[in-house]
Amino acid sequence: MHPIGKILIIAGILIVIAGIVVYFAGDKLSWLGRLPGDIRIEKENVKFYFPITTMILASVVLSAIIAIIKKFL
Known part of the structure; x- marks a missing residue:
């Protein structure tokens, strides 16, 4: 393959x-997506949500998983 x-x-x-x-x-x-540091702006007609802290946490976790996989392979 x-x-x-x-x-x-x-x-x-x-x-x-x-x-x-x-x-x-x-x-x-x-709790995921509602961490301190996630940007949330809600007004009458506009809702803006940018989960920056959640994305950083996900990046760190995925990087650690990939590093562990590379170490064993």
Whole structure:
């Protein structure tokens, strides 16, 4: 199998696993997206939401996971 095919299969499996976790543990993850530092502006006709702290946290977690995977492979 081509390397890109393997990558796509693994990415698909990880997305399915993430979806299952969010589906079954959604009420326990309600804090995600509401962290201090997330920018939220709500006015009469405009709502703007920029989850900068959540994105930084996700980036750190994903970077750590990738580093661990690279170390073992």
